Amino acid sequence: MKTIVFMLLFATPALAQPTVSAPAPEPKLPLTLSVDSHLQWHQDRSYRLFGTDRTGAAGGVSAALEVRRLGRGILDLGAGLHGGGGSSRGGEIGETDLSLLTPSLSATLRWPVGRWLQPQVRVAADLTWARLRLTMGEGSVLEDRAWSPGASAGAGLRLQTPTMSTGLRGGTWGLAVALIVEGGMHVGAPLSFQVARPKPADEKVAADRIPAASVPVGDLGRVEPYLRISLALAI
Amino acid sequence: MKRTLLLLPLLACQGWEPAYNKAPALLPPVGLDAHVALVETNNARVYLLDPAHPEGRVRLVPVTKEPVVATRHRGKDELIVLSRGERGQPGVAPQAAALTIVPAEGAAPRVLPLGSRFNALAQSDDGRFLVAHFGPGDGQGDALFNPNEIAIVDLAAPTPVVPRTIRSFGSVPAQVVFSPSLNLPDGARTLAVILSQGFVTILDLDHPTRSEITVPLTLPDDHRSLEPVQVLFETKDPAIYVRVKGANDIYALRLLPVAPAERAPDGNDFTPGLSQLAAGTGPADMALFDGTDGPRLLVVSPGSSDAFVIDARTSRSTRIALDEPANRIHLFEGSGPGDPKSRARALLIGTGLPSRSISFLDLDQLETLGRRNLDSRAMGAAAVESLFFPARGLAVALHRSQPGAAGVSVIDLAQRTVAPIFAEVPPSRMAPAADKIWVAPASGDRLGFLSLTTLAPGEVRLDAPVTEILPLGKGADGKSRVVVVHGNDPAGSVTVLDGDKPDRATARAMVGFLLQDLLERDDR
Numbered sequence: 001m002k003t004i005v006f007m008l009l010f011a012t013p014a015l016a017q018p019t020v021s022a023p024a025p026e027p028k029l030p031l032t033l034s035v036d037s038h039l040q041w042h043q044d045r046s047y048r049l050f051g052t053d054r055t056g057a058a059g060g061v062s063a064a065l066e067v068r069r070l071g072r073g074i075l076d077l078g079a080g081l082h083g084g085g086g087s088s089r090g091g092e093i094g095e096t097d098l099s100l101l102t103p104s105l106s107a108t109l110r111w112p113v114g115r116w117l118q119p120q121v122r123v124a125a126d127l128t129w130a131r132l133r134l135t136m137g138e139g140s141v142l143e144d145r146a147w148s149p150g151a152s153a154g155a156g157l158r159l160q161t162p163t164m165s166t167g168l169r170g171g172t173w174g175l176a177v178a179l180i181v182e183g184g185m186h187v188g189a190p191l192s193f194q195v196a197r198p199k200p201a202d203e204k205v206a207a208d209r210i211p212a213a214s215v216p217v218g219d220l221g222r223v224e225p226y227l228r229i230s231l232a233l234a235i
Numbered sequence: 236m237k238r239t240l241l242l243l244p245l246l247a248c249q250g251w252e253p254a255y256n257k258a259p260a261l262l263p264p265v266g267l268d269a270h271v272a273l274v275e276t277n278n279a280r281v282y283l284l285d286p287a288h289p290e291g292r293v294r295l296v297p298v299t300k301e302p303v304v305a306t307r308h309r310g311k312d313e314l315i316v317l318s319r320g321e322r323g324q325p326g327v328a329p330q331a332a333a334l335t336i337v338p339a340e341g342a343a344p345r346v347l348p349l350g351s352r353f354n355a356l357a358q359s360d361d362g363r364f365l366v367a368h369f370g371p372g373d374g375q376g377d378a379l380f381n382p383n384e385i386a387i388v389d390l391a392a393p394t395p396v397v398p399r400t401i402r403s404f405g406s407v408p409a410q411v412v413f414s415p416s417l418n419l420p421d422g423a424r425t426l427a428v429i430l431s432q433g434f435v436t437i438l439d440l441d442h443p444t445r446s447e448i449t450v451p452l453t454l455p456d457d458h459r460s461l462e463p464v465q466v467l468f469e470t471k472d473p474a475i476y477v478r479v480k481g482a483n484d485i486y487a488l489r490l491l492p493v494a495p496a497e498r499a500p501d502g503n504d505f506t507p508g509l510s511q512l513a514a515g516t517g518p519a520d521m522a523l524f525d526g527t528d529g530p531r532l533l534v535v536s537p538g539s540s541d542a543f544v545i546d547a548r549t550s551r552s553t554r555i556a557l558d559e560p561a562n563r564i565h566l567f568e569g570s571g572p573g574d575p576k577s578r579a580r581a582l583l584i585g586t587g588l589p590s591r592s593i594s595f596l597d598l599d600q601l602e603t604l605g606r607r608n609l610d611s612r613a614m615g616a617a618a619v620e621s622l623f624f625p626a627r628g629l630a631v632a633l634h635r636s637q638p639g640a641a642g643v644s645v646i647d648l649a650q651r652t653v654a655p656i657f658a659e660v661p662p663s664r665m666a667p668a669a670d671k672i673w674v675a676p677a678s679g680d681r682l683g684f685l686s687l688t689t690l691a692p693g694e695v696r697l698d699a700p701v702t703e704i705l706p707l708g709k710g711a712d713g714k715s716r717v718v719v720v721h722g723n724d725p726a727g728s729v730t731v732l733d734g735d736k737p738d739r740a741t742a743r744a745m746v747g748f749l750l751q752d753l754l755e756r757d758d759r
Contacts, residue, residue, distance in 0.1 A: 212744035218754030
């Protein structure tokens with residue numbers, strides 16, 4: 001919050017600039033770069049494997065480019081990359097680890113309703129790569145990798161500072177800082193895992209090993225509400 | 236409705252209850268016809284492995300909580316699991332103790348609730364009768380329990396479970412032995428003999444409500460600690476022979492008829508007549524065989540290094556001094572050197588004794604000919620265990636391996652030869668199969684085998700140390716397999732080998748099967 005206040009103060013010199021008879025056009029902010037924090041509420045009890053906390057956190061970066069103005073609205077197309085997962089130690093399995101990496105494409109429609117405030121709706125499609133790694137107490141490891149397509153839809157608010165002038169593209173591009181808070185629902189295909197011993201790096205050792213089939217350990221559901229908080233830089 | 240909607244976010248924020256916090260604990264694996272059953276005790280689940288399809292899913296069967304005994308149902312391709320149930324605690328509902336019978340091939344399990352939380356189980360040879368009881372031990376984890384309570388289970392009866400308490404003289408049942416069908420006055424029937432410190436109890440399983448017969452092994456003023464350990468049954472003229480640790484006599488209980496007029500209401504149609512048969516010092520094994528004029532009891536007593544042939548009807552016993560003490564009797568029919576006729580004979584061997592020789596006894600006219608029927612043969616080292624393959628005319632002695640000494644000796648029953656087989660490291664596990672003996676060392680990841688046809692040894696290198704060997708019968712595809720359990724892997728690990736041509740190249744592993752459906756389970 002302090003950061004926002006500081007940014008608002010930082011933005012005030014623009015207001016203090018001398019008034020000219022023919023005001024210069026407002027600098028554009030076509031590109032939004034953001035650092036995102038995702039919080040999901042798992043609905044599937046299978047996530048108990050990674051601890052008693054029902055929430056899962058993920059972080060990442062995303063970029064969105066303004067592509068069109070629709071009346072008062074602004075349409076952004078974006079892409080992001082987010083990572084997350086969970087892990088636990090002790091118990092039946094010595095150590096469990098779930099790693100997630102999710103590239104996504106999104107479309108956001110936002111419309112300024114005030115100087116600071118832009119409600120927005122966002123839809124996204126994603127593809128999650130996941131790795132489940134189970135390290136047993138005596139050190140043996142079983143793991144699997146899986147892919148899951150998904151989509152999400154959410155709505156939120158974008159709190160944005162006034163645009164500051166920059167020298168970019170002859171002063172037509174400005175700079176602003178935004179805080180985006182968005183809630184929504186993510187729906188994805190379950191992550192289905194069949195674990196097996198990892199293949200040894202040494203080809204001779206790998207070829208010598210007695211073959212074993214993988215073991216289905218089940219699915220991790222990916223239908224879950226989410227809260228996304230992003231700190232964005234608009235230029 | 237509004238309140239519910241308001242509560243939803245709060246519910247969403249609640250954590251999961253703790254899960255997966257108990258390491259898997261397995262009962263000893265059980266080999267069925269063509270499957271292997273592993274019972275995990277913390278989550279009360281049976282894992283049925285199909286070695287013919289190591290790539291397939293393992294069948295998971297839930298059983299009553301706290302399983303304590305898992306054994307094969309005799310005569311059936313089924314697993315029997317005895318569970319103590321759940322006593323109940325905050326948030327956990329109590330669950331009655333039960334027997335669960337799990338068929339190997341897909342059918343639904345049969346659950347028989349039991350009244351008490353027993354921890355030991357015995358079954359008759361045909362698998363029809365079971366007795367659940369409390370085994371000897373300090374405490375059973377209950378506020379109160381009656382150690383002499385038992386449950387008689389007749390799987391052919393409409394009401395299979397009959398609970399009852401047996402009479403006691405201060406001790407608890409240690410073992411239950413089932414008789415074959417005995418020719419009793421009211422018809423052929425099966426008895427259960429319950430062995431307790433200082434006494435034996437006889438129960439009529441076909442009439443489970445009839446009072447039991449208790450036979451003390453000592454007089455009231457005799458305070459010796461006598462432990463009945465072995466029981467044999469004579470079926471034609473019904474008799475029970477009991478060998479007792481701590482006594483030099485064999486206890487013979489002849490089952491005499493009781494006239495209907497003399498019977499108490501719901502009384503037994505027989506009564507035991509006790510006689511004590513002298514059998515040297517510290518009898519260690521006994522066997523029944525048919526003599527020319529009736530059954531005879533052969534007893535070996537390592538304390539006096541002799542064998543006795545006892546006519547139970549006359550109590551006449553004949554002593555045969557042995558060259559070295561023996562404590563194991565293997566009866567067989569076969570020829571001998573210079574005697575091509577197949578006759579009843581016995582191999583006497585000392586396991587866990589310093590004896591370095593074995594003895595063959597020709598049982599024909601033994602009481603007349605005595606030591607002339609004895610033939611002793613030297614063995615390279617003392618035996619720690621013996622296996623008997625009468626159909627193949629072989630016996631195998633396992634030795635405590637020492638450098639330069641035999642690890643295993645193969646005894647040819649007809650030729651009476653003792654062939655040494657050397658072992659690199661001391662074998663710690665042996666598993667006999669139809670045509671092989673499988674041997675695993677205490678450490679190392681090699682499985683040895685000895686062909687009973689050619690006596691040629693071999694070995695297969697595996698990927699992990701061996702903790703159990705389970706030779707299986709022929710599967711539906713006609714192949715026999717051996718399953719090697721690697722018990723050190725908490726995720727579950729076995730190797731399946733071709734039982735006929737064991738080879739690493741054709742071996743298949745099943746690794747991680749205890750984690751099957753892990754994410755879908757409600758594990759604690």
